[in-house]
Amino acid sequence: MAYEWHRPLERKWLSFTLFTTLAVIVGGLVLLVPPFFLQGTIEPIDGVRPYSALEQEGRDIYVRESCYVCHSQQVRPFKSETDRYGPFSTAGESVYDRPFQFGSRRTGPDLARVGGKYPDSWHWLHFEDPRNIEPRSNMPGFAFLTTSDLDLSQTSRKLEVLRTLGAPYGDAEIANAREDAESQMQAVAESLRRDGIALTEQNARSEAIALIAYLQGLGRAIQREPMRSAGLAPSELR
Amino acid sequence: MSAVSADSDAGGGAGAVVQYDMGVVRGFALSSLLWGLVGMLVGLLAALQLAWPELNWGPYLHFGRIRPVHTNAVIFGFTLGVVFAGSYYGIQRLCRVRMFSDTLSRINLWGWNAIIVAAAVSLLLGRTTSKEYAELEWPIDIAIAVVWVVYAVNVFGTLARRREKSMYAAIWFWVATVITIAMLHIVNSMALPVSWMKSYSAYAGVFDANIQWWYGHNAVGFLLTTPILGLMYYFLPKQAERPIFSHRLSILHFWSLIFIYIWAGPHHLIYSPLPDWAQTFGTAFSVALIFPSWGGMLNGLLTLRGAWHKVRTDPLLKMFALGLTFYGMSTFEGPMMALKTVNSLSHFTNWTIGHVHSGALGWVALTCFATLYYLIPRLWHTKLYSLALAEAHFWLATLGIVLYVTPMWISGVTQGLMWRAVNEDGSLTYTFIETVAAIRVYDMIRAAGGAVFVAGMLVMLWNVFMTIRQGTAAAPEPSPALTPAVAGGR
Numbered sequence: 222m223a224y225e226w227h228r229p230l231e232r233k234w235l236s237f238t239l240f241t242t243l244a245v246i247v248g249g250l251v252l253l254v255p256p257f258f259l260q261g262t263i264e265p266i267d268g269v270r271p272y273s274a275l276e277q278e279g280r281d282i283y284v285r286e287s288c289y290v291c292h293s294q295q296v297r298p299f300k301s302e303t304d305r306y307g308p309f310s311t312a313g314e315s316v317y318d319r320p321f322q323f324g325s326r327r328t329g330p331d332l333a334r335v336g337g338k339y340p341d342s343w344h345w346l347h348f349e350d351p352r353n354i355e356p357r358s359n360m361p362g363f364a365f366l367t368t369s370d371l372d373l374s375q376t377s378r379k380l381e382v383l384r385t386l387g388a389p390y391g392d393a394e395i396a397n398a399r400e401d402a403e404s405q406m407q408a409v410a411e412s413l414r415r416d417g418i419a420l421t422e423q424n425a426r427s428e429a430i431a432l433i434a435y436l437q438g439l440g441r442a443i444q445r446e447p448m449r450s451a452g453l454a455p456s457e458l459r
Numbered sequence: 460m461s462a463v464s465a466d467s468d469a470g471g472g473a474g475a476v477v478q479y480d481m482g483v484v485r486g487f488a489l490s491s492l493l494w495g496l497v498g499m500l501v502g503l504l505a506a507l508q509l510a511w512p513e514l515n516w517g518p519y520l521h522f523g524r525i526r527p528v529h530t531n532a533v534i535f536g537f538t539l540g541v542v543f544a545g546s547y548y549g550i551q552r553l554c555r556v557r558m559f560s561d562t563l564s565r566i567n568l569w570g571w572n573a574i575i576v577a578a579a580v581s582l583l584l585g586r587t588t589s590k591e592y593a594e595l596e597w598p599i600d601i602a603i604a605v606v607w608v609v610y611a612v613n614v615f616g617t618l619a620r621r622r623e624k625s626m627y628a629a630i631w632f633w634v635a636t637v638i639t640i641a642m643l644h645i646v647n648s649m650a651l652p653v654s655w656m657k658s659y660s661a662y663a664g665v666f667d668a669n670i671q672w673w674y675g676h677n678a679v680g681f682l683l684t685t686p687i688l689g690l691m692y693y694f695l696p697k698q699a700e701r702p703i704f705s706h707r708l709s710i711l712h713f714w715s716l717i718f719i720y721i722w723a724g725p726h727h728l729i730y731s732p733l734p735d736w737a738q739t740f741g742t743a744f745s746v747a748l749i750f751p752s753w754g755g756m757l758n759g760l761l762t763l764r765g766a767w768h769k770v771r772t773d774p775l776l777k778m779f780a781l782g783l784t785f786y787g788m789s790t791f792e793g794p795m796m797a798l799k800t801v802n803s804l805s806h807f808t809n810w811t812i813g814h815v816h817s818g819a820l821g822w823v824a825l826t827c828f829a830t831l832y833y834l835i836p837r838l839w840h841t842k843l844y845s846l847a848l849a850e851a852h853f854w855l856a857t858l859g860i861v862l863y864v865t866p867m868w869i870s871g872v873t874q875g876l877m878w879r880a881v882n883e884d885g886s887l888t889y890t891f892i893e894t895v896a897a898i899r900v901y902d903m904i905r906a907a908g909g910a911v912f913v914a915g916m917l918v919m920l921w922n923v924f925m926t927i928r929q930g931t932a933a934a935p936e937p938s939p940a941l942t943p944a945v946a947g948g949r
Contacts, residue, residue, distance in 0.1 A: 224707050231625045234618035238634055244714060245639045248721030248744070252737055253646075253673060256666055259734060281657070285585040287523035287594075293807055297730040301879040304887055312732035315664030320589050323668050323731060327807040328509065330891040351512070357896045361508070361515035361522055369518075375654060382653050386661065 266313035268442035271388040272435070274376050274402040275409075279435025281379070282366070282428050284320070291360070293324030294333040294439070307334035308443050317388050329360055334440030341409055342416035344433045366429040371406070373399045406430050468934035470555055477622075478934075479551040483564035485838045485932060487544035488831055490572050492920060494536025495827075497579075499913045502529040506906035510899055519583045527582045527594045533819070534592060534682060536575040541827040542686040543567065543610070546633045548834060549693040550617055553627050559616025563609050570606040574599060586656040590671045592678045593647050597658045600648040607644065611637045628709040632689035635717045639681040647674035665732050669725070676724035679815075683823050684752075685717065690830045691759050695779045698833055699769060704761035712754025719748050726797035729806065738799075745797035752790030759783040774849040778829035781857065785821025789814060804875040809898065809905075813867025820860045820912060828852065828919060835923050839930030848922040855915030862908030870901035 230237050272280060283289075296302050298309040310333050315321055324331075339347075343354065348366055351358040376398040384390045394401065410425040424430075468481045508514045508522045515521040551558055558564050577599050581587075587594040595603070614637055618626065647670055649661035660667050696703050703709060725733055725741030760783050763770060770776040792814050796805045805811060836843045843849065877897060880888035 224710055227710050228625070234615065234621075234626060234634075237626065237631070238615070238638060241631075241635050241717065242638050242642075244718040245635065245642065245721050247718070249642070249646075249673060252722065252725065252740060253670060256669055256734060256737065284589045285587065286521070287527060287585075287587060287589060289589050290523055290526045295731055297803070297806075299730075299803065299879065300885075301881065301887065305878070305891070310732050312665045315668075315732070318664045319662070319667065320660040321664050321667040321671070322589065323728070325591060325727065325807070326809075326811065328895070355892050357892050359509055359512045359895060359899070359902075361512060363521075365518045375657070379653050379657075379659075382651050382659055386651055386659060387663070 266311060266442065269314055269316065270442075271317045271383065271390060272438065273405060274373075274380060274394070274398040275405040275431050275434045276438050277379060277383070277435075278371060278373065278376060278402060279428075279431035279433070282432050283322070283435060286363070286366075288332075289322045289324045291324075291326065291328035292330065292332045293327050294331065295323040296331055296333050302331070306331045307440060311443075314440075314442060317383070319383065319386060329358075332436065332439055334443070336437050336439040336441045340416060341412045341433050341437065342418050344436060345413055345418050345429065348429050348432070363429070366432060367424055367427050369428045370423075371402075371426055371428045371431050373402050376402055402431075405434055409434055470552055477551075477555060477557055480547070480558050480561055480564055481838055481932075481934070483558070483561075483568050484544045484548045484834065486568040487540045487547065487571075488834055488838060490568070490575075491537050491540025491544060491827070492831065492923060494532050494540060494575060495824075496913075496916055496920060498529055498532030498537050499909070499916055501525055501532060503906065503909045503913055505529050506902065506909045510902040510906055518585070524583055524585060527587060527591075528579055530592060531578045531582065531594065532575065534678075535578065536572075538683060538687075538823055538827060539571070541830055542633075542636070542682075542690065543571065544834060545690045545694065545830045546614070546686065549629050549689070550614060550633065553623060553630055553693070554617055554621030555623050556617060556620050559613050559620060563613040563616075566609050567606060567613065570602070570609065574602050574606060577602070581656065588648075588650065588658065588660065590647065590660070591675050593644070593671070593674055596656045597648070597650055597652050598655070600644070600650075604641070604645060604648075607637075607641055611641065627692070628703065628706070628713065629689045629692035631709075631713050632685045632692065635713075636681050636686040636689070639677060639685075639717070639721075643674045643677050643681065647671060668728055668731065669733055669737065672727035673721070673724040676727060677721055679818070680720040680723075683819065684720070687823050687826050688755050690826055691755075691779065691783065694830050694833050695759055695776075696762055698773070698775050698779065698829070699763055699766045701762050701764075701766050704758050704764065708754055708758045712751040712758065716748075716751035716755065719744050719751060723748055723797070726802070729797070729799055729802040742797045742799060745794045749791060749794050753787055756783050756787035756790070774846060774853045775829045775832050777850075777853050778825045778832075778856075781853075782822050782825035782829065785817055785825065785860070789818035789822060792817065804879070805871060808871035808875045809867045809901070810871025810875065813864045813871060816867065817860065817864045820856070820863065824912075825853075825856060828856070831919075831923070835926050836930065839927050839932060840935060841926060841930030844922050844925035844929060848918055852915045852918045852922070855911055855918060859908050859910075859912030859915060862911055863905050864908075866901035866904040866908070870898035870905075873901075874898050 230240065296306045296309045303309055345367065346353045348363040350362045350364065351360040377395050380390050380395045380398050384395065406426060409430045410420055413420055468479050469476050470479060504514070505522055505525045508525065547558060547564065578595050581596060581599065582594060586596045588596060614633065618630070650658035651661060652658040662670050692703060722740055722744035725737045726745045729738050729741065760780065763776065763780060770780055795801050796810070796814060832843060832849055874894045874897065877889045877894040882888050
């Protein structure tokens with residue numbers, strides 16, 4: 222019998238298990254270990270910085286609502302993609318992304334370079350009801366984000382954990398995380414009001430503000446400065 | 460002729476009588492049916508939401524939160540439930556001993572189901588790591604690791620005390636599952652907690668992606684392939700009353716499958732910022748994966764040689780046979796999608812979702828259904844209430860799969876082509892929203908396919924309910940039964 226050699230293995234559960242472990246471990250070692258030593262993929266490229274306190278909070282909301290199930294953040298190196306979304310994604314851009322948000326399905330468009338593509342007010346109206354902006358959109362409405370209080374009680378702690386993992390936050394940034402976030406919130410709220418969005422006090426401290434701050438920062442290191450205010454009436458934004 | 464004979468819970472042979480623990484098998488059989496229904500209904504809701512966005516409700520029931528509930532419920536609640544049930548049933552008989560520890564079996568059963576409840580609740584509350592098929596936050600991840608170790612100790616303890624010299628192929632596939640899932644889960648779940656239900660990944664950016672898709676791809680390999688092959692290796696020969704076609708082929712395709720599978724993860728990251736050499740490994744090993752995959756398919760289908768007349772009348776064998784056919788089909792389709800040229804078109808489109816479901820509904824669910832139809836009458840010591848209803852389930856499932864997968868192929872290719880279409884002057888032909896509008900009708904057909912598949916599930920639940928009602932969990936008097944399983948032979 223050509224396969225007699227296998228018989229002892231079938232009779233010894235421990236040897237069988239060890240060989241199985243060996244068989245499944247090799248590929249993982251080859252694929253997972255070397256990238257850690259490849260400098261080119263580790264160093265942040267020029268202009269890439271850790272997220273601001275408010276952007277990180279916005280990012281956590283993006284993760285919480287699982288936006289990645291419909292939006293990728295990974296522009297592929299094809300002309301059709303760079304024409305539509307902007308420069309293709311590079312490894313150095315996502316060094317502060319925990320977790321990564323490449324996504325796997327574009328039910329909606331890629332967001333890697335959405336920062337600055339639309340004014341803040343566009344995002345606000347779009348969250349309230351995407352069909353405000355585009356009647357054919359199948360995105361869920363996220364109106365609840367425009368009224369839910371943004372929780373800043375953990376922000377310092379979050380930045381501290383991210384620093385432990387390698388993000389170069391200074392002591393002051395961590396200590397003042399809450400204040401920084403609040404002042405950035407005011408800036409976003411002001412730009413919304415400038416565009417004619419009637420924000421209540423509740424709206425102005427809502428989670429949507431943080432999410433807008435996050436989205437407006439996406440891809441900024443490589444692309445244009447963000448468009449903060451359109452100087453247009455909401456009706457003209459549609 | 461079919462899955463309808465009563466069975467004793469005893470075995471052993473050689474004079475000794477062993478009382479097998481069928482309680483844990485009954486528990487997992489029932490919990491898998493419950494999670495199967497929940498997971499499929501939630502999947503149907505998700506499909507409907509894509510076609511009719513007004514079906515998204517508030518913070519808890521929008522597509523973003525619903526979709527991970529669907530995947531977790533069907534993978535970890537339904538499929539793994541059947542795997543636990545089938546492996547606890549098969550391992551005891553193939554080893555001719557009771558499971559190593561009844562206590563561990565109970566911890567496995569209740570612990571695992573508590574985890575699925577925690578998963579469903581926490582995901583609806585937005586507690587997610589956003590890693591696909593590994594979304595659960597760190598306390599649940601720790602619980603998963605503990606329960607998995609309990610299962611591992613129980614399995615290896617049983618193997619160590621077995622009274623059958625050789626371990627049959629089904630056991631190999633379950634052993635590979637136990638080992639590999641532990642490795643994948645622990646490495647991919649590494650994170651630093653911020654608070655009770657929030658953590659940040661230990662890895663960042665492209666490394667995180669690399670490790671996540673090593674996990675994600677091999678979760679398909681070692682949750683939706685190897686343990687299901689284990690079910691196929693045990694229950695198909697039993698039901699067909701034929702020994703497995705080739706022991707040699709089992710050896711060959713087992714070792715090559717588990718070795719090659721691990722390398723193919725980067726095919727999820729083609730044209731991403733992942734280093735090119737890693738992407739190339741992903742493509743090359745994906746193509747190589749056709750051979751061991753088809754080895755498994757052929758070993759199963761050829762086991763039916765001389766038994767095809769049974770397939771005509773036996774819905775269980777129909778499910779096994781069509782399941783293997785879908786396995787062969789999707790393990791051909793997958794490698795094709797891992798080719799850079801094809802991937803540039805298929806990636807990010809519905810084609811991927813269609814591919815996953817031809818495997819998940821076609822291969823995994825059909826094999827799990829057949830396993831449950833085999834188990835339920837034996838676990839409750841009766842005959843299946845209705846073979847005709849099982850036959851109806853088979854046809855509903857088949858129709859549902861076709862209605863699901865076909866529009867996904869069409870819409871995937873359509874949208875992929877529209878994204879890249881350019882005018883004569885080189886400018887893009889379509890806006891993104893035009894590509895969304897173009898596939899809406901296919902999303903509707905796909906939801907209809909899902910509804911038909913769920914209808915089949917409801918037929919099954921009725922059949923199971925009536926079977927259990929006419930049966931009893933208490934075993935008939937044990938006899939020094941002769942178990943040398945058909946499957947346990949060479």
